[in-house]
Amino acid sequence: MKVLTKFTVVFMATFLTWSCSDTVEEIVPVEIEIDSEVAIKWANLTLDVVKNSPYNSPTYASRSLAYMGLSMYESTVQGSIVYQSVSTSLNGLGAMPIAIDTLEIDWELSLNAAQATMLRSLYPHAPAAYSMKIDSLNQAIVEAKRVKMVSDKTLKNSAEFGIAIAKKNIPMVYK
Secondary structure, eight states: OHHHHHHHHHHHHHHHHHHTOSOOOOOOOOOOOOOHHHHHHHHHHHHHHHHHOSSOOHHHHHHHHHHHHHHHHHTTGGGOSSOOOOGGGSTTTOOOOOOSOGGGOOHHHHHHHHHHHHHHHHOTTSOHHHHHHHHHHHHHHHHHHHHTTOOHHHHHHHHHHHHHHHHHHHHHHTO
16 A cells, blocks of 8 residues: 555656646747649649740740749738748848738638739730630639638638739839
8 A cells, every 4th residue: 555655646746746837838839731723723824925925035934934923922921920022132122011910811812813913914815715714713703702601701701812913023024
């Protein structure tokens, strides 16, 4: 009986020592995941537009693709806890618009709006069929989110933020 009592006392002392320690477990934030499907669809359409547009020099095409990629990144990066904006590191671009309420932004929709705005602005000379494809892809992605019950407020905030990112990038293409 004395052995059991000693064991119980040692066990309780050890348990209380560990449970009363000053260390607090740190809550590790979890990185959001953005489905790559939206980005891939826009990348494919962008390459198709670039390849089939008239008056498209290699310099203009490469610069356009660079800013399309930058807009894609910047329209989603504020939803990340790991990655940071690169805009202030780029010569002449400056800080990007800041999302006020990141909880009310769907980053895939932000990317969608940014890419549609950029592609329309950079390739107004694209054949009419591509203009319709841009509008169609943009609307299909928005409708897919509506089916998933994304709120109207989130749809609006996401589109406005993506468009603001695109408008910040567009003038850089022509410098």
